[in-house]
Amino acid sequence: MDATNNEPNWRTEHSLHPLKKIEIIVKGKRETFVQDLLEESGVSGYTIHRNVAGKGTSGFHEGNLLFNDEASLVMFFAVSDESKIQTIIDGLTPLFEKSSGVMFVSDTEVVRLKKFVGKASEQ
Amino acid sequence: MPTDLSALRARVENAANVLGRCWPLQSYIAANPLAGFEDRPFNEAVRHARALFDGCGYPRANQLRYAWNAGAIDPDHLQERLRAHEQTGPLETLLAELEGAEIRSESPAPRADDPLNRIMAKWLAVFLDQGQAAWSMPHREKGFYAAWREVAPYDTQIPNRASLRTLPERAVDALAAGLDGHPESQWEAILQHHLTALPGWAAFIKWRVQARHDAWQAAHPITLIGYLAARLHTARALGLSVTPNNERSAANRRPPNDDEYAERAAPWLEAWEATYREQLLSDLEIAASTTAQASASPRPNAQLVFCIDVRSEVIRRHLEETGPYETFGYAGFFGLPMQYEAHGTDARVELCPPIVDPKHRIRETPTADSxxxxxxxxxxxxxxxxxxxxxxxxxxxxxxxxxxxxxxxxxxxxxxxxxxVPNWLRTGREAWTARIPQPDDFCDLTLDRTPEADTPDGLPVGLAVQEKAAYAEAAFRLMGWDRFAPVVVFTGHGSETANNPYQSSLDCGACAGHPGGPNARVLAAICNESEVRAALRERGIDIPDDTVFLAAQHNTTTDAVQFFATPALTDTQAQIVAQLERDLNTAQDHATAERAPTLRGADLKRSTADTERRAVDWAEARPEWGLSGNAAFIIGRRALTSQCNLEGRAFLHAYDWQADANGTALAQIMTGPLVVGEWINTQYYFSTVDNAVYGSGSKITQNVVGNFGVWQGNGGDLMTGLPLQSLQSDDTTPYHHPLRLMAVVQAPVDRVKRILNRNAQLRMLFDHEWMALAVMDPEQNNAVCRYQPGGTWQDESEPSASTTEDAASVSEPERAMSV
CATH class of the missing domain: 1.10.287 (Helix Hairpins)
Known part of the structure; x- marks a missing residue:
């Protein structure tokens, strides 16, 4: 939708802004590493799903939270601008050379841009 | 963060894959020192590890000779395994050749990086100190790299120390600068070389990084990046190259014929394992056929739940002989992932296995008018x-x-x-302690959810009723309970030993190296609450009104079982408890009499008194054997094992296949307690086969460093494994038999297949031969079915579905990786 200078402010506040989304699935023991990577990449926030089950090249993984927190998979997702997502990709690519895990990057759109990128980026 | 720095962090993470895990002494956890290699087959893993750590991965020639002479290796099994490895010849000749192929331990030639290792061990020891030093290192609150950067320029052992004054402020920048001139393709090799130079220290740092809530890590943070940055710049200041080739001289590498030793030793190890396993399975098959004919027993007077620990088997067997008692095996933290705050201390102790995060805080608080x-x-x-x-x-x-x-x-x-007169001192101390009220007498546990006691940085205090019911239900379902005796006792365990830095290695592993008594107290108290019983009834578990739950602790050094404060008892219950206490004393005498001949110098006629002396004798290097001897993990009904003398070598987890139709409980047991059993078994295995590299050497020359670890003499690497005296009867006679764990599961084989198919991590341990699996299928008259690496089952022609891969599921992640 096009926003022009003549339109009221509420119209621009509800417009969508393109950003990148990264989804990461790793073994539970890599949670700390990925969390640190996300923190230091400068993304403003992220979501963690623990005890994720699923199948990959090494077989099916299913957590049993009663007795083993490490056996399950952990899923992260974060939304930010392309350069920060690229930093995360650059940190995960070498990791996945040695340990299992996947990442998916896709285009996404958000309404409140400030929540996802700092002021400087917005300008 | 610039791109190359985020790649550098990943390279450090990858390089650290090969490190084991090392916990502080206060919560010693037995774990596989080669855990980073479990994604490879065992024989390949030990060879890789040898190249990195210089450690032997197979039993030593003298250990194999000992086993052969003792008849622990069956000649038929040996011949069969030798044929499989294409080795032929008279057995004595082969054994002599094996002895010839072994590398004799010689004093290692000095290494170029020895001065660097000495300096780094010194800085790590002073930084990581946990209250042992009278004068602490300054600036520790800034973190390792920053503190080292402030102080190292004054280290007179570093010739070119002035160069350290101009290092970057951030550790990651300093590490990048330290790697300057080397392309990214070489980083991992360089970083791994430096991490494995002092693998014990690096493993401890790795633990600290993951233990974010550890008070010492919060106060004095350290990272592998900080350590590597300091190490690389110290190397440069010493005039050493940071690359692997120049730093370790080729003369120190093991000669190529060491591979020959591995090849020659492998069939002997396999035959040793086969001999033990075949005997065990044969005993269990006989027991299963005998007990299948037995009629259902009447309601027992008492049921006692012990930890799955191998030491429980001995006392359980002797207690069962004394009267109408049933015993069960369950993980020693009783399924309660809790943090415990004892009265009179601010310390919060995590009482759950290292692979579980605590979820509740339980406090010991005095009653109001006490x-x-x-x-x-x-x-x-x-x-x-x-x-x-x-x-x-x-x-x-x-x-x-x-x-x-x-x-x-x-x-x-x-x-x-x-x-x-250590026993005299013990008696005196006990008499004195008896005069002073103990917290157990005047404290209650905060079992109920108490939001007002929560702290912002802590776990929720207490448990809600439904949470209590869920933990109680899990315990009874996993153990497959179908009836309740008038008295039920949850029995944790702990060791009693003096002047022993390794005390926690003798305590309960499921409670992170602490005594399991508090967990037993909590579960017993929960099960006595009427609200919980009502909730359990809704969940299909009906506890009779005449059942009371008590808590006790098994002293594994003396085999005494002591009760915690008991709730009000009916006359019948009081009579049963009084008789049970007498029977526990009898069982103690029988159990110590059985163990005494294994402890050198024991007084066989007064075995209980002898164990009591060992518990308090500050010069006793072998107070008890801990989990030495462990070789099997049996999941099934007690009826399967109760007629067998398992010699304290088997973990026993109660499981009733008929009460778990969908296999949920078995999956929990196999992915939790069984995996911890594998950790323990591999720790004992590697500490035995190469005590200097994977163990911690002799206790006699050990010193405690920083209150958290031990090293040999006054420096060097942090020793991460078990001491010699925990594994050998003397310098040359092994007590622990280094055999990989044999898991025996009494359940329908299809159920076990389903579980393996859904847990790739667990299946990997069997496929890579870190442990073995046999199933006794009760639907097929307890016929034994053995899992074969790769996913097939012995005596079965069709391959398991688990070996097939879904092509579609492979392509999707690979596409994702190329984004």
Missing amino acids: GDAATHDRWQAWAQAGRSLVKSLKQNIAAAFGFVEASGGLFGAALAARTL
Whole structure:
């Protein structure tokens, strides 16, 4: 939708802004590493799903939270601008050379841009 | 963060894959020192590890000779395994050749990086100190790299120390600078070389990084990046190259014929394992056929739940012989992932396995009108003041001389008493303790959810009713309970030993190296609550009104079982408890009599008194054997094992295949307690086959460093494994038989297949032969079915579905990786 200078402010506040989304699935023991990577990449926030089950090249993984927190998979997702997502990709690519895990990057759109990128980026 | 720095972090993470895990001494956890190699087959993993750590991965020739002479290796199994490895010849000749192929331990030639290792071990020891040092390193609150950067320029052992003054402020920048000139393709090799130079220290740092809630890590943070940055720049200041090739001289590498030793030793290990396993399975098959004919037993007087620990098997067997008692095996933290705050201390102890995060905080708090608490606290305060005073006097420069003069006689007398009459001191201490009220007598546990006691940085205090019911239900479902005796006792365990830095290695592994008594108390108290019983009834578990739950603790050194404070009992219950206490004393005598011949120098006629002496003798290097001997993990009904003498070598987890139709409980057991059993078994295995590299050497020459670890003499690497005295009867006679764990599961084989198919991590341990699996299928008359690496089952022609891969599921992640 096009926003022009003549339109009221509420119209621009509800417009969508393109950003990148990264989804990461790793073994539970890599949670700390990925969390640190996300923190230091400068993304403003992220979501963690623990005890994720699923199948990959090494077989099916299913957590049993009663007795083993490490056996399950952990899923992260974060939304930010392309350069920060690229930093995360650059940190995960070498990791996945040695340990299992996947990442998916896709285009996404958000309404409140400030929540996802700092002021400087917005300008 | 610039791109190359985020790649550098990943390279450090990858390089650290090969490191084992090392916990502080206070919560010693037995774990596989080669855990980073479990994604490879065992024989390949030990060879890779040998190249990195210089450690032997197979039993030593003298250990195999000992087993052969003792008849622990069956000649038929040996011939079969030798044929499989294409080795032929007379057995004695092969054994002699094996001995010839073994590398003799010689004093290693000095290495180029020895000075670097000495300097780094020194800085790590002073930074990581947990209250042992009288003077602490300054700037520790800034973190390792920053503190080292401030102080290292004054280290006179570093010739070019002035160069350290201009290092970057951030550790990651300093590490990048340290790697300057080397392309990214070489980073991992360089970083791994430096991490494996002092693998014990690096493993401890790795643990600290993951233990974010550890108070010492919060106060004095350290990272692998900080350590590597400091190490690389120290190397440069010493004039050493940071690349692997130049730093370790080729002369120190093991000669190529060491591979020959691995090839020659492998069939002997496999035959040793086959001999033990075949005998065990044969015993179990006989027992299964006998007990299948037995009619259902009447309601027992008492049911006792012990930890799955191998030491429980001995006392359980002897207790069952004394009367109408049933015993069960369950993980020693009783399924309660809790943090415990004992009365009179701010320390919060995690009482759950290392692969589980604690989820609740339980506090020990005095009852409102307790005068006993004041008495106890007053004595505690006096005792603490006394200890502080003595420590100050010993460490104060001016006071130390006069203090020695004045108190020498007293200390000498105490030394003589501890050495000559340790039992007398024990009796005296017990008599004294009995006069002072103990927290168990006047404290309640905060079992109910207490939001007002929560702290912002802590776990929720107490449990909601439904949470309590869920933990109780999990316990009964996993163990497959179908009835309740008038008295049920949850029995944790702990060790009693003096002057022993490895005490926690003898405590309960499922409670992170602590005694399991508090967990037993919590579960017993929960099960006595009427609201919980009502909730359980809704969940299909009906506890009779005449059942009471008690808590106790098994002292694994003396085999005594002591009850915690008991709730009000009916006359019948009181009679049963009184008889049970007498029977536990009898069982203790029988159990210690069985164990005494294995402990050198034991008084066989007074075995219980002898174990009590070992528990308090500060010169005793072998107070008990811990989990030495462990070789099997049996998941099934007690009826399967109750007729067998398993010699304290088997973990026993109760499981009733008929009460778990969908296999949920079995999946929990196999992915939790069984995996922890594998950790313990591999720790004992590797500590035995190469004690200098994977163990921690002799206790005699060990010193505690920083209150968290041990090293040999006054420096070098942090020793991460078990001491020699925990594994060998003397310098040459092994006590622990280094055999990989055999899991025996009594359940329908299809159920076990389903579980393996859904847990790739677990299946990997069997496929890579870190442990073996046999299933006794009760639907097929307990016929034994053995899992074969790769996913097939012995005596079955069709391959398991688990070996097939879904092509579609492979392509999707690969596409994603190319984004």
